[in-house]
Amino acid sequence: MSDVIYNKNTPVLFLIFNRPDTTAKVFEEIRKAKPQRLYLSADGPRTPEEESVCEQTRKISLDINWDCEVFTNFSTHNKGCKVAMSEGITWFFQQEEEGIILEDDCLPSESFFGFCSSLLAHYRHDRRITHIGGSNLQCGQVRGNASYYFSNLTHVWGWAGWRRVWKTYDVDLSSFPTFKEQEYINNCPSHYPFKEGWLEALEKTYEGKIDTWDYQYAYANLVNNGLSVIPNSNLISNIGFGTQATHTFDADHIYSAVLNEEITSIKHPQFIIPHVQADIFTQEKESYVAPVKKKTIFSRSWKSFKSTIRKN
Template identity: 55%
Template sequence: MKDYQTKSPVLFLVFNRPDTTNLVFEEIRGAKPAKLYIAADGPRAGRENDAQRCQETLAIVKNIDWDCEVKTLFRENNLGCKNAISSAIDWFFDNEEEGIILEDDCLPAKSFFYYCDTLLAKYRFDTRIRHIAGCNLQMGTKWGNDSIYFANQTHVWGWASWKRVWKDYDKDLKAYHENEVEEIFSNIFTDKLVIETWANIFKEVKAGKIDTWDYQLALINYFNNSLSINPNVNLIKNIGFREDATHTFNAESAHANLPLEEITEITYPKYVLPQKKADYAPLIHEFNLVARWKKHNSLKRRFKRWFKERFNS
């Protein structure tokens, strides 16, 4: 995969981290996309060194030395994570039918581009499939014997998709209502704590309490009974777990700097069905489920003892 040249357009999302940007840009340079879209949010007001770091980042991504059609969307003012990224992806899919999206902290394996190209073409018109994820957060667990598996969860640490999917994106979730979602999630998950957590995330995103763009994509894909393609090895290393991150602050996270692997040949599962247990694996970490299960079960036992003592004595 060393000399593989990607066939798909690539959108590169950057901001103010020249060091991580440089590492990811070098992998994009190695893949030599014929079309490269670069979107950058502007510096934040009142943040020391932000303007300088943004300029250093732009200097890196302007250094294109291969035959490439380049389109840029450089903001002078800061829009924030939610608006900057979602509008950049709008811009990308206004111009392209499909493509690959990388953020400045998502370091791809060499075969990530081959993987995305192959799957974008194979499932181009298969509306069951809405998302192609590059990362694998299963901590070594394999789901079947093939290169990929299907699941319902949407991971965006290096991904690919189609305009046909993004047209449904709704950054403010205007089409959906709070009083409906808990019942909807009970059709997707069986664990009460997972259902409650997703319903709460929905409410906070809709209320504008979370400045992000990716929960909306995940929620809308759930609501459309989406299948996501996931690699059975990890093709994306998130190198952005640190203090200056937007959301991934904890450098000790189990998902920080996961080692990269490679796919040399893509084989496909016989059955196009979600691996439901695979969706729970990253949520156990993200939603702190083990500790919450223990607390929940402890409270249930205490309630049962109280009920027995109160009404059976």
């Protein structure tokens, strides 16, 4: 019997839009978990033709058959990914100190909810820990001898967090020009080997050329030296890759619809230190451009990083 038990008093935010097929699958798992408080946030349709499918998606999420308080934040017009998602999460954390966040294409395993509620309580007052991720992108590799490891990356395919962290979020990336000018990324061992890709993505987000919310969240955790929890079992399957997706179009991507696993107990790591090699592995698979050959990426990038520190 599992000792990873979901505390149903831990609220859930469900972010939806125009995908009734994936929404129905994710909502079925929320229904099984039976949270006592459910927050629903939805962007509005982009065209008159999209109104019916957006309405259908909302009806699916409102089909509550358990004892539950429901709160809605449904937009009458389209705000776009950046505004709708960031405002939805802000709305959630204005009401709650902590909670679980799921998008309409992030399918959770049953134990995802218990994993999140347990670790939200465990690290509630530990400001070193800023994010709890549900997805594992290590392709079967186990990092350490605990149920999870620590990371400097911020995976948002099903996650949990705190108001204390979201307060640091800046959707406009106001400090990015200083971050770039002073080359702070050179001091980040998990990101330094991929600095060109990160700086390009952050700059395009800062300039409004990428309509997204999650680079800003990853940036907030990075510049505040926050650590993410990453489970050694994959608890989230992204079922949204494909032509209907906002950003993830390649249905054949290595991280598309990775099979879910379950976790039956939680063993905490002995040391609260980020696993740099795991972070580099993930970013290689995500196709960031690295300045070194894949064969020796960890050793060479680490040597380069130390050399840069000495120069500075």
